[in-house]
Amino acid sequence: MPRDSSEKRMEILKFFWQYTQEHRRPPTMREIGEHLGLSSPSHVKYHIDRLCAQRLMKREPGVARGLRITAKAMELLGESLPTEEEMLSLPFLGYIVASAPVPVEALSGSETIEISRSLFGRNVDNLFALRVQGNSMIDALINDGDIVVFRPQQRVENGELAAVWITETGETTLKRFYDEGTRVRLQPANVTMQPLYYPREAVEVQGKVVLVIRQLA
Amino acid sequence: MPRDSSEKRMEILKFFWQYTQEHRRPPTMREIGEHLGLSSPSHVKYHIDRLCAQRLMKREPGVARGLRITAKAMELLGESLPTEEEMLSLPFLGYIVASAPVPVEALSGSETIEISRSLFGRNVDNLFALRVQGNSMIDALINDGDIVVFRPQQRVENGELAAVWITETGETTLKRFYDEGTRVRLQPANVTMQPLYYPREAVEVQGKVVLVIRQLA
DNA sequence: CTTGACATAGAAAATATGTTCTATATAATT
DNA sequence: AATTATATAGAACATATTTTCTATGTCAAG
Known part of the structure; x- marks a missing residue:
């Protein structure tokens, strides 16, 4: 039949x-x-x-x-075939802290994190991931333990979330970045915390936040 | 030789x-x-x-x-095998809103979202994803546009983030869930918003939040 | 030097798998 | 009513693929 x-x-x-x-x-x-x-x-x-x-x-x-x-x-x-090309393997470089940032040396781990390409835009070159320690970015909806993915770039718009390398201490920190002409302001997203000020040449933007992942249960 | x-x-x-x-x-x-x-x-x-x-x-x-x-x-x-077993293909069921939740009919889309298995714990059965609309969960660090992954379950602990189905309206909403004996309280995570109260049998927990993803750039 | 583990070849046998052919039945078309 | 396209089954066949068996040559250890 x-x-x-x-x-x-x-x-x-x-x-x-x-x-x-x-x-x-x-x-x-x-x-x-x-x-x-x-x-x-x-x-x-x-x-x-x-x-x-x-x-x-x-x-x-x-x-x-x-x-x-x-x-x-x-x-x-209706399947989006998850081929290798659809997946990105990002280097997972460890922790980033606001108050006491990771030394750059730590940025050489061999762990990776697999994330679907579709979660990103065009440019996915050299993306890297860090896990946030501390709650200094709580007002930016980024919590202790969250995984943050960065796109490497040297400049960001004022107010954007960025990984910033502080030359003198050799450490990297996650802050809102503001170029105020004579100096830069690194602003925690937590009302209880004070901004840091540095001469422009004393810091180096390493990347900007493009993705936040929070595991709950 | x-x-x-x-x-x-x-x-x-x-x-x-x-x-x-x-x-x-x-x-x-x-x-x-x-x-x-x-x-x-x-x-x-x-x-x-x-x-x-x-x-x-x-x-x-x-x-x-x-x-x-x-x-x-x-x-x-030296290959990081992004095999299918390492990847989960979660059904992406559309939007979930706090104020005007999606009707259940919408929960049948054929889109999927690919997420690395390693971001989850043991049980990855029947996970599903929704995109949050509105900022009613802002205090729970969940913003408009975030992708939220749920594990289906009928019970959650008080205060946990849950997708709750409201029988009478046939809609599903994302709230903090509190069983208060005679009734349940569905609490938005936004100080400017009021909780909803329902008889216990008028609502049904559909799942609990296990992952939040926010795309920034 | 002999022995045994390893690396290699070739052929033959045994299966697994794709392909072709014949046949039947239903539904739609002419 | 006859014809055609579709759906189905079974058997037989051809070929792809794995498996087994026998043999040979090298090297290291006894």
Whole structure:
């Protein structure tokens, strides 16, 4: 009885995707058939051929498990295929503190943090991540323990959140940055804390905050 | 001439990885042998078997292209394997508002958001994500536009951030949840806003906040 | 020097898997 | 009513792939 077989084909795509995720290899036609309850491999091939005609799948003739799913099919499935290109592996450089910032030496750890590319804009070069220690940025909605991702840059607009390197102490701190002409003001985002003032050449902006991640439970 | 065959094995791992990336399926032993210049499949199997013994690869006997590379091998290769298992594809269900919460119907979108598994604890079943609209949770450091990830659960501790379904309006809202015996209090985290009170059976906790993500630039 | 572990090759056998062919049934079309 | 496209099954076949077996050459250790 020819039921709605477009649904059946969709089921094939879905199964193909699942199976590939789980086994790290494409399924055979028989495996697909088994899942769908189709008892002959030729029957599966029949549907596969149609899926290929619709450009929802692609095959390399003659190779075992030589099936692929196309981007078109992925859209149809509503999956955003998390390929390697979609993922960024950011260096996770340790802690950044407001009061007693990390020495730059610490900025060489080998840990990384994986974050989906889609959470960022165009330029994702050299992004790096730090974990915030202390609650000096609480008014900027950044809490103790939050992970902050920075885009490296030497200049930021006044008032932006930035990682700032203080030459004389060799430490880096997270503050709101204000260039006031004769000096710069590093402003904690916490009403109970006082700003720091430095000559402009005594500090160096290392990057600006582009993402904040907070783990709760 | 028995050269340094540990290097040869490394080459196998490397080729396996490359091939898998490129073709979206594991290579056969013959394909590996061809690449390495080994002329017999048994020779390849010989090395593969040793790689398996070292737990650098894994196989399912009898299945064509039934090879895998282990995490241990990935480390060896210096690749940070952003595999599917390391990634979670959470359903991104739309917006959640405090004042005028989304109707449940909206909770069926097909968008997803990719987040690294490592940002979560043990249980990552059925996590889902919403984007916050409005600033009613500002005191909880959750801002307009933030992405919030929930773990589905029916009970939360008093004071925890929860997605709560209000039966009569058919809407879901993000609040601090307090069970006060005769009633429940849904408390916005914004001093300028008043709490909502409901009979306990009029609301249903849908999940608790486990992650907050804020994109800045 | 002998022994044994390792690296290699080739062929043959055993399976796994894709492909082709024949046949049947239903639904839509002519 | 006849025709055609679609959906399905089963068997047989061809080929891809893994697995087993036998052999040979090198090297290190006894």
